[in-house]
Amino acid sequence: MKSWLPFLLLAHVSQHASGVEVYEGEEFALLPCKVAVNVSSGATAVVWDRDEFKTPTVHMRLQSGDDLNDQNERYKDRTSMRADALQTGELSLTLRNPAVSDSGTYTCTTRKYGQDQSQTAVQLKVKELPPVWPKVLSAVLIILILLIAVVFGVLKYRSYKRKKRGEALQVEMVEATEWEKSILLPFKTTVCLPDDVTVEWKHKDTTIVKCQSSQRQALLQGQGYEHRAEMNEEPLKTGDLSLMLKDLQLSDHGVYICSIYDKSGKILRKKVVTLSVRDRQVEMVEVAEWEKNVKLPFATTADLPEDVTVEWRCSDSKQMMVYMYPSDQNQENHQGQVYKGRTEMNEEPLRAKDLSLTLKDLQLSDRGVYTCTVYNKGGKVLLQKVVSLSVRVSQLQVVVLTEGEESVLLPFKITDDFPEDIEVEWRHQNVKIYVYLSGQNNPPLPDSDYQGRTEMKEEEVKNGDLSLILKQPKLSDCGVYTCTIKDKDGKILRDKIVALGVQGSLKRGGTDLDHIMRHIVSSSPQASSTDNNEDGPAA
Incomplete structure (x- = not known):
């Protein structure tokens, strides 16, 4: 072990x-x-x-x-x-x-x-390729000068016309961070627009907002813009056609096009805004279940005002409050009950520029995504960081059987008290081979080589024995098996890895048994966690 x-x-x-x-x-x-x-x-x-x-x-x-x-x-x-x-x-x-x-x-x-x-x-x-000029220019110098004069006159005339009708196309780049509450995609014009024009904002061929004759209509396309995109109440009268996008998401990045066209569909003016949404700062922390404490890190170089609020929340618990600084704000209606007495920050986090949170008495249910937000007294977000906490509980056990046996047991016994509505799933090389749902043992799965060859005992499951019986074992059964316990929301409560070796096939290959089994285990990305053979040796 x-x-x-x-x-x-x-x-x-x-x-x-x-x-x-x-x-x-x-x-x-x-x-x-x-x-x-x-x-x-x-x-x-x-x-x-x-x-x-x-x-x-x-x-x-x-x-x-x-x-x-x-x-x-x-x-x-x-x-x-x-x-x-x-x-x-x-x-x-x-x-x-x-x-x-x-x-x-x-x-x-x-x-x-x-x-x-x-x-x-x-x-x-x-x-586009630049024009290829003749090598000998001296012979056409006079003609060229005349052409330049003509072109200059044409350009001046076009410039004058453009000022009157407005530029046909404007391009602008806007950059924001995912956690910002809103961002403005700017578009202002001083051109007098007819009453019967239509203004339309699009993102990735999806219409977000249309307005016509000073009446604004939000088009709901099921793309996540409902209640998140808006314009001024009378954009055509004010000339401010900017689009406000709220509750920014990473998927919001890309090209936005605002078009103004008349009733015949002719485009009078257009603007392109490229929105770049930066991802929030993310860090992943992985610890073993038996560790007593874990630190969710957040070091900063920013000089923060003294009146800011630091708020840690767990998104896997419906944004439950984990900890709030100053600590006197951790009242009954703020901090989640499961975190009371288990959280701690530095005494002077702002002065130390260390907003890390220590989570004590680590539990399996603590795994999830934690977000730390720093905002001022006006509610403006100043800093934000996301920490993904993974609590590893995997056990690893090697099972070897002699070829020709009628069945083999892949062991998994637990002593924890789990909810009644759990799902137990066995996989072989990432292929689902058996599922146990509370009240429904082995629901139908797609046809596979394991149909009729796998079994879990209903009475044994009630006693915490989640072992899988594999009948008529074959040489192709050799490999890595994973058993995962999930709650009704799909959250992993516990898992175990069993490596199965068929002794007969290994002997014929003339290869050392321990070497082969080590190769089987190390070749699986899931089997690189904890080697904890708590169920005892297997036959």
Whole structure:
């Protein structure tokens, strides 16, 4: 039996921006992206995407190689990355034969089991080829001067006309942070607009708000903008067509287009606002269940006013209050009952610039996402940080059977008092093979090789024995099995890993049994936690 020390996993999800300019017709454009080796080597995938499209994926690379199944068709056979990208941190993307339509914002994201680790935005601008002038200009110098004079006159005339009708297209960039309460996408005009025009804001081809003849109508498209987007009451009269977007989310980033068009559909004026929403500061902390205390870190370099409030909440508990500073605000109607007497901050956190929270008497139910928010007396958010706490409770046990036996027991016994409405799920190599629901033992699952060969005893389950009986074991059954206990909300209460080896097949291979079993266990990402054989040796 081996005890694994707890470890601290840092996953700073950050976003950096850079710009690349090339001419159309060049052989390729290189979109730069570089991260630390410890970030890339620990990632399971790196994804380049462009959110303006319904199919945003430009290129995806896994540790095993490229995965282009979900690639946008316009980038087919035009993208490539280094073969050792995730090993070296050199995640740059090569885009061949760049065209003007390729201009836009590209995002490079590293992910670990679906969780974003780092993010880099690259603004690509593909320009049309400059005109190729004749090598000999002296012969046409007089003609050129005359042409310049004519062009200058035309440009002056167009400039005059443009001032009268307003510019056809404006572009502006706005940057915000996810936790900000609202952001303004600006659009003001001094041009006199007809009464019968329509103003429309769109994001990713979804209409957010329309207004016509000073009447504003919010269009609810089921895209998360209900009650979050609004304009002034009379935008056409005031000339302020700005859009207020409230309760910002990461999915809000992208290109917003405001169009003004007449009753015939002709566009009179348009503005493009690119919104970049930075992710909040995120850190992941993982500890073992048997640890007494855990620290949720939040160090800052900011000089905060003395009258600020620091608030820790747990989002997995319906935003339950965990702790509030100053501590005299932790009253009955604030702090959650389950956290009373178990939380602590430094005596002078503002002076020490350490807003970390210590959570004492650690429990399995403490796992979840904790958010620390710092706001002033006016309610304005000054700082915010998210800490994801994972409490590992996995047990690891190795079971070996002699080939030819009629059945084998994958053991899992518990002594904890769990709710009655739990779900017990057994998986083999991440494939679901058996499910026990309270009052419904082994509900129907998709046809598999385990149909009719797995069983849990109803009476034994009531006594805390969640062991799985595997009948007629085969050589292909060798591998890693995971049993997970969840509550009615899907929250994991406990889990265990069992590695099954078939002795007969190992003997024929002539390979050391212990070596093979160690390989089986280490090859599973789930089996890298705690080796705690509390159920005793297995046959």
